[in-house]
Amino acid sequence: MRKFAKGNEAVTIGAIYAGCDAYFGYPITPASEIAHTAAEYFPPLGKEFLQAECETAAINMMYGAASAGKLSMTASSGPGISLMQEGMSYLAGAQLPAVVVDVMRTGPGLGNIGPEQGDYNMAVKGGGHGNYRSIVLAPNSVQEMCDLTVRCFELALRYRNPALLLADAVLGQMMESLTIPQGVMEREDPSDWCVRGDPDTRENLICSIYLEPDLQERHNWMLQDKYESMQKEAMSESYRCEDAELLLTAYGSCARICRSAVDALRDEGLRAGLFRPISLYPFPREELNRAAAGKEVLVVELSNGQYRDDVRLHLDACDKRLELANRMGGNMISVDEVLGRARAMLEGSS
Amino acid sequence: MIVRSQGFYPEFERKAGRKRTTHYCAGCGHGIIQKLIAEAMADLGIQDDTVFVSPVGCAAFCYYYLDCGNVAGPHGRAAAVASGLVRVIPDKIVVAYQGDGDLGAIGFNNAFQAANRGDGFAHFFVNNALYGMTGGQMAPTTLAGQKTTTSPYGRDVVSTGEPLKVCEVFDQLERPVYIERVSVADSKRIMKARKAIRKALEIQKEGKGYAFVEILSPCPTNMKADAMGAAAFVSEEMERAFPLRLFRDRSGEEPPRPIEVEARSIDDIVSADYEGDAIDDLPDVRERRYKFSGFGGQGILSLGLVIADAASEMGRHVSWFPSYGPEQRGGSASCSVVVSGREIGSPAIDHPDVLVAMNQPSLERFLPTVPPGGVAIYEESVPLEATAPEGVTVHPFPASRIAAENGAPKAANTALLGCLVELGLLDMPGEELRRALVRSFAAKPKLVEGNLAVFEAARGHARRELL
Structure with missing residues (x-):
C-alpha cells in the first residue's frame, strides 16, 4: 500500500x-x-x-x-x-x-x-x-x-x-x-x-x-x-560507479542533486558516478574506498567541508584530486553548479 | 543492637569496601531522609513497583542504598527523567530526589513544569541552602548574607536575589496534589518529615498525582559546623526564610478528567492513498519538471499537489517540493513537481519544462529559467514585462476570469489545471486529473461542484483558443 x-x-x-x-x-x-x-x-x-x-x-x-x-x-x-x-x-x-x-x-x-x-x-x-x-x-x-x-x-x-x-x-x-x-x-x-x-x-x-x-x-x-x-551495519549506495572516472559523493538531499548531475554527465558521455553513504556512523568505509578506487572525487555538501573531511579521513589513499562543491546559508546547490564543477574536473584530468 | 533499616539493601555492595555505612558525612540530612523514604517504601510494600530517580551531587548514590529500581539522572534533570518515566509506566511508582542547586537552579523549569502538568511522581526536594558535593557554592536557596565559596562576602540580595521559596512558587500551580515543607534537623521535626514523605508515597500508590515535599537538611561540612551547629542553623536561620508548613493536601479531591481520545488502528491512521507496493520504472514516461508559482493563498501548492497525486496514483515517480516558511505566510509561494518514469534525482528545479505563474513577481523570477522547448502559462491579467527566452512558448490564460464566470472565483488554480491538461503538458488523461481534483476536496465537498465546472470550462477555453 x-x-x-x-x-x-x-x-x-x-x-x-x-x-x-x-x-x-x-x-x-x-x-x-x-x-x-x-x-x-x-x-x-x-x-x-x-x-x-x-x-x-x-x-x-x-x-x-x-x-x-x-x-x-x-x-x-x-x-x-x-x-x-x-x-x-x-x-x-x-x-x-x-x-x-x-x-x-x-x-x-x-x-x-x-x-x-x-x-x-x-x-x-x-x-x-x-x-x-x-x-x-x-x-x-x-x-x-x-x-x-x-x-x-x-x-x-x-x-x-x-x-x-x-x-x-x-x-x-x-x-x-x-x-x-x-x-x-x-x-x-x-x-x-x-x-x-x-x-x-x-x-x-x-x-x-x-x-x-x-x-x-x-x-x-x-x-x-x-x-x-x-x-x-554500515549502509551505502553506489550509482553508476563501475567505469566512472569521477566520483561524486554526497548524502541526504545533496545526493539527489548529484544523482541528477550524474545522469546529465552520462548523457553527455562523461563517466561520472555517485557514492552515497546512508549510514554516517558507522561510516561505510570499505564501500567508499571501493567506489573511489582510482577516481578523482568531488564532494558535494551544504556545509563547510564537514563531510569532505570525513571522506578524506576514510579514504585509504588520497593520491587523486579531491574537491569540494558546497553551498551554505539555506541555498541549495544546483544541478548546474555541480555539473560545472564536475565537467571542469573531468576536462582537467584528460 | 543495630536494627537494619527496611527498604535499604542488606549490604551496600554498590560501593566498594564499605558494606554497612553510607558515604554521607556525620550529621548530614541525606542519610536520614533516604532512610525515611526506604522505610516508607517497605511499609507501603511498594519496593517492587518503585523506580527511584537520583540526582547528581551527594545524593547521586541513592542507588547504593535504596532497594528498588534505580535510575541516575543528569544534573538538574531528575524531574524531566521522572516525567518521562511516568508517561510510559503510569501505573508504577516514580520518585525523584533533588537538591537545591539541582532543582532550584539548573533544573527549576523542568521541576516547575512537571508540577504544573501534575506528573504523577513523588518529588523530594532537599534544601540545605548550598551546593554540597560540588564544594559549598551558593544555591538559589542560600540565605541573605550567607557566606559560601561563591558568595565569600555573603549572599548579596541586591545582585543575586532573595532565597528561592520553591514551595511557595509551586503553591501557585493548580495541579500539585500535595505540597509540604519539613525539616530533619531534630527528632521532633524528623517525625513530621516521616509523615510527609509517607503521604507523598501513599499518593503515588493511590495514583493521585504530583506530590512535592521540601526537606530542610543540615550539611555540617559546608555549613562549617558540627552536627549540632548545622542542625541549629537549619532550625534557627533557614526556617526563618523557609517556614515549615503544609501548603496543600488535595489528595481527597477528585482529579480533573482527561480528554478521551478514541482508539484507532494503525491502518486507519496511516491510511493508504493507493493500492499496490513499490513503484516500478516506466521507460515510456518522459520526465517533466513543473514549477507552480504565485501569491500565497492562490492555491499554488494545491495545484502542484493535485498533479502530483494524479501521477502518483498512476504509479509514476513524483516529487513535490514547496517553498516554505515566511514565504508561505503572505509573499510569493511556489512548488516544484517532478514526474518521471524512473527514480527522481533533484526534487528542486533549476529549469522547469513547464512554468505556471499566477503573479508578476513569479513570472519575472522564473520565466528566464525556462529552457528552450519549455512552456510558460500565466494568468492573463498579469502584465508580461519580461521577455521570454528563445524557444519558450508563452500562453497567457484567463484563469481568474474563467473561475469567476463559473461561480468559483477562488478556483483560478483549477482553471490552470484544465489548461495544462488540454495542452497535453501533464501526459495524463483528463479523467485522472478530474478524479485527483475531486480527491483534493475530500475535506471540503461543497467546493467540488464549482471546481469541476471551472476545470471543464478551462479545458474548453484552452481547446478553442490555444490549440
Whole structure:
C-alpha cells in the first residue's frame, strides 16, 4: 500500500511501525510536522505524546522512558539538537536506546529555516561530552525518511545506543510516494537491563557514573568495542560507479542533486558516478574506498567541508584530486553548479 | 543492637569496601531522609513497583542504598527523567530526589513544569541552602548574607536575589496534589518529615498525582559546623526564610478528567492513498519538471499537489517540493513537481519544462529559467514585462476570469489545471486529473461542484483558443 506523504510525516509513520512508545519534543521549523503528526497519531494508538517545555527536558524525558525499556523519540533542528547534546551523552553513557531526528536548518546561531547540512559534525562526531558515538543514518527520500526511522529504532535497541536520523529541510518538507511498512517491528525483551517498576527489574540500575577510574575506563573500552562492532551495519549506495572516472559523493538531499548531475554527465558521455553513504556512523568505509578506487572525487555538501573531511579521513589513499562543491546559508546547490564543477574536473584530468 | 533499616539493601555492595555505612558525612540530612523514604517504601510494600530517580551531587548514590529500581539522572534533570518515566509506566511508582542547586537552579523549569502538568511522581526536594558535593557554592536557596565559596562576602540580595521559596512558587500551580515543607534537623521535626514523605508515597500508590515535599537538611561540612551547629542553623536561620508548613493536601479531591481520545488502528491512521507496493520504472514516461508559482493563498501548492497525486496514483515517480516558511505566510509561494518514469534525482528545479505563474513577481523570477522547448502559462491579467527566452512558448490564460464566470472565483488554480491538461503538458488523461481534483476536496465537498465546472470550462477555453 502506498501513500503520498511529506518527509516529516513519513518519519512519524516509520516511528509507528517501529513500535515507538512515546514522543517527547519541542516544536521548531522545519521539523514541526513530525510533532504535529505524532500529536495526532500517537494518542489514538495508545502511545504517549508530550510537548516538553524545552529540548533539554525532551531528551531527559526520553532518558526516563528508555530507562523503563520503552522506545521514545524526538525531532528537532539545529538549535534544539544543540540543546540535547548533554542528554545524548548520558543516553550513550547509560546505554539507552532512543531516536533523535534532526531536520537540519541553517546555522550557526539562529540562522534561518532553509536547508543546510551543517550539523554533520555535531551528529557524527558526537556533540556531547565524553568518548561516545551515536548511530547516524541519513535518508535521501520520503521513503527513506520512513524506512531509516524504523532502522534507527532497530539499531538503537540492538546496541542500546542513541540513534540519529540526520535529515534536512528539503527532505522534511517534500512529498513523495511512500510504500507503507508491513507490520510493526518486533523487539527483544529488555528485562535484563531496564528499570520499569516490577520484580524482574528491581535489581537493575541505569547510570553512567563509575567513581573508580579503572571501572570508568573499563566502561569506556566496552563502549568502544561496541561502536567497533557496529561497523557491520554500515549502509551505502553506489550509482553508476563501475567505469566512472569521477566520483561524486554526497548524502541526504545533496545526493539527489548529484544523482541528477550524474545522469546529465552520462548523457553527455562523461563517466561520472555517485557514492552515497546512508549510514554516517558507522561510516561505510570499505564501500567508499571501493567506489573511489582510482577516481578523482568531488564532494558535494551544504556545509563547510564537514563531510569532505570525513571522506578524506576514510579514504585509504588520497593520491587523486579531491574537491569540494558546497553551498551554505539555506541555498541549495544546483544541478548546474555541480555539473560545472564536475565537467571542469573531468576536462582537467584528460 | 543495630536494627537494619527496611527498604535499604542488606549490604551496600554498590560501593566498594564499605558494606554497612553510607558515604554521607556525620550529621548530614541525606542519610536520614533516604532512610525515611526506604522505610516508607517497605511499609507501603511498594519496593517492587518503585523506580527511584537520583540526582547528581551527594545524593547521586541513592542507588547504593535504596532497594528498588534505580535510575541516575543528569544534573538538574531528575524531574524531566521522572516525567518521562511516568508517561510510559503510569501505573508504577516514580520518585525523584533533588537538591537545591539541582532543582532550584539548573533544573527549576523542568521541576516547575512537571508540577504544573501534575506528573504523577513523588518529588523530594532537599534544601540545605548550598551546593554540597560540588564544594559549598551558593544555591538559589542560600540565605541573605550567607557566606559560601561563591558568595565569600555573603549572599548579596541586591545582585543575586532573595532565597528561592520553591514551595511557595509551586503553591501557585493548580495541579500539585500535595505540597509540604519539613525539616530533619531534630527528632521532633524528623517525625513530621516521616509523615510527609509517607503521604507523598501513599499518593503515588493511590495514583493521585504530583506530590512535592521540601526537606530542610543540615550539611555540617559546608555549613562549617558540627552536627549540632548545622542542625541549629537549619532550625534557627533557614526556617526563618523557609517556614515549615503544609501548603496543600488535595489528595481527597477528585482529579480533573482527561480528554478521551478514541482508539484507532494503525491502518486507519496511516491510511493508504493507493493500492499496490513499490513503484516500478516506466521507460515510456518522459520526465517533466513543473514549477507552480504565485501569491500565497492562490492555491499554488494545491495545484502542484493535485498533479502530483494524479501521477502518483498512476504509479509514476513524483516529487513535490514547496517553498516554505515566511514565504508561505503572505509573499510569493511556489512548488516544484517532478514526474518521471524512473527514480527522481533533484526534487528542486533549476529549469522547469513547464512554468505556471499566477503573479508578476513569479513570472519575472522564473520565466528566464525556462529552457528552450519549455512552456510558460500565466494568468492573463498579469502584465508580461519580461521577455521570454528563445524557444519558450508563452500562453497567457484567463484563469481568474474563467473561475469567476463559473461561480468559483477562488478556483483560478483549477482553471490552470484544465489548461495544462488540454495542452497535453501533464501526459495524463483528463479523467485522472478530474478524479485527483475531486480527491483534493475530500475535506471540503461543497467546493467540488464549482471546481469541476471551472476545470471543464478551462479545458474548453484552452481547446478553442490555444490549440
